[in-house]
Amino acid sequence: MKLLIADDHAMIRNALAFMLNAQPDMEVVGDAADGNEVFLKAEQLPVDILLMDISMPPGENGLQTTRRLKEVHPEIKIIVLTMHDDETYVREALAAGADGFVLKSAHEETLLAGIRKVSQGERFFAGYQEEQLRSLVTSSGDSLYESLSKREKEILPLIALGYNNKKIAEKLFISVKTVEVHKANIHKKLKLHNYADLVSYSLKHHLVDF
Numbered sequence: 476m477k478l479l480i481a482d483d484h485a486m487i488r489n490a491l492a493f494m495l496n497a498q499p500d501m502e503v504v505g506d507a508a509d510g511n512e513v514f515l516k517a518e519q520l521p522v523d524i525l526l527m528d529i530s531m532p533p534g535e536n537g538l539q540t541t542r543r544l545k546e547v548h549p550e551i552k553i554i555v556l557t558m559h560d561d562e563t564y565v566r567e568a569l570a571a572g573a574d575g576f577v578l579k580s581a582h583e584e585t586l587l588a589g590i591r592k593v594s595q596g597e598r599f600f601a602g603y604q605e606e607q608l609r610s611l612v613t614s615s616g617d618s619l620y621e622s623l624s625k626r627e628k629e630i631l632p633l634i635a636l637g638y639n640n641k642k643i644a645e646k647l648f649i650s651v652k653t654v655e656v657h658k659a660n661i662h663k664k665l666k667l668h669n670y671a672d673l674v675s676y677s678l679k680h681h682l683v684d685f
Contacts, residue, residue: 476500476501476502476523476524476590476591476594477502477504477520477521477522477523477524478495478501478502478503478504478522478523478524478525478526478590479503479504479505479506479507479513479516479517479520479522479524479525479526480492480495480503480505480506480507480525480526481506481507481508481509481510481512481513481525481526481527481528481531481537481540482506482508482526482528482556483508483509483528483530483531484528485508487528487579488506488508491503491526492506494583495587495590498587500591501590504520504521504522505519505520505522509531509535510531510535510537510539510540510543513525513527513540513544514540514543514544514547517544517547517548517551522548522551523551523552523594524551524552524553524554524590524593524594525544525551525552525553525554526554526556526590527540527541527553527554527555527556527573528555528556528557529555529556529557529559529564529568529681530557530558535632536632536681536682536683537555537557538555538564538567538568538571538573538681539571539632539682541553541555541568541571541572541573542570542571542572545571545572549572552574552575552593552594553572553573553574553575554573554574554575554576554577554586554589554590554593554599555568555571555573555575555576555577556577556578556579556586557576557578557579558578558579558580559578560578560580563681564576564681565600567680567681568600569600574593574598574599575589575590575592575593575598575599575600575601576599576600576601577589577599577601578601581601585601589601619664619665619666620665620680622664623660623661623664623665624657624660626647626649626657627657627660627661627664629647630643630647630654630657630658630661631661631673631677631682632677632682632683633646633647634658634661634670634673635673635674635676635677635678635682635683636683640654640655640658661673
């Protein structure tokens with residue numbers, strides 16, 4: 476199995492690589508420190524399974540990267556790694572298309588078992604039975620969020636992180652006027668009245684990490 480590790484802490488990437496490379500059926504082919512690097516490595520390297528940290532650098536968290544990568548490379552299996560023992564994160568990981576979910580505090584044998592199960596086409600959400608996962612999938616849809624366009628979903632976390640219209644326009648290579656229109660649509664669709672509401676919504680749905 477060819478593995479890619481995504482985590483913004485070099486020590487964690489190195490520790491995981493050491494453990495995984497010691498397995499006879501696993502090989503770490505690369506690592507990444509942020510979402511953009513994940514996409515670059517996914518294009519350059521033969522990746523079967525990606526271990527994705529949720530808390531990535533400001534701009535895009537692991538769940539957002541998971542969602543985007545699944546759209547482009549659905550063949551890559553993704554196991555989300557996190558310190559957060561919260562059902563909300565499990566629900567969000569499922570909604571993003573993750574194939575697995577393992578706590579960083581779990582025993583290494585749990586992660587290894589998860590990698591092997593996911594490689595065989597199964598889902599592995601440590602501590603959750605398939606029936607529970609189906610229930611979470613049913614309740615994971617946020618109709619308001621899903622009403623946003625792909626571009627609006629890109630702009631929302633940037634607004635929450637404090638980017639002004641000009642910075643957002645430069646980052647996404649669109650006009651300031653287009654940003655203004657998208658911002659108005661976001662507030663209308665999500666029924667948000669001000670910036671504080673938007674930040675609160677983004678944090679609640681794990682669209683940004685501060």
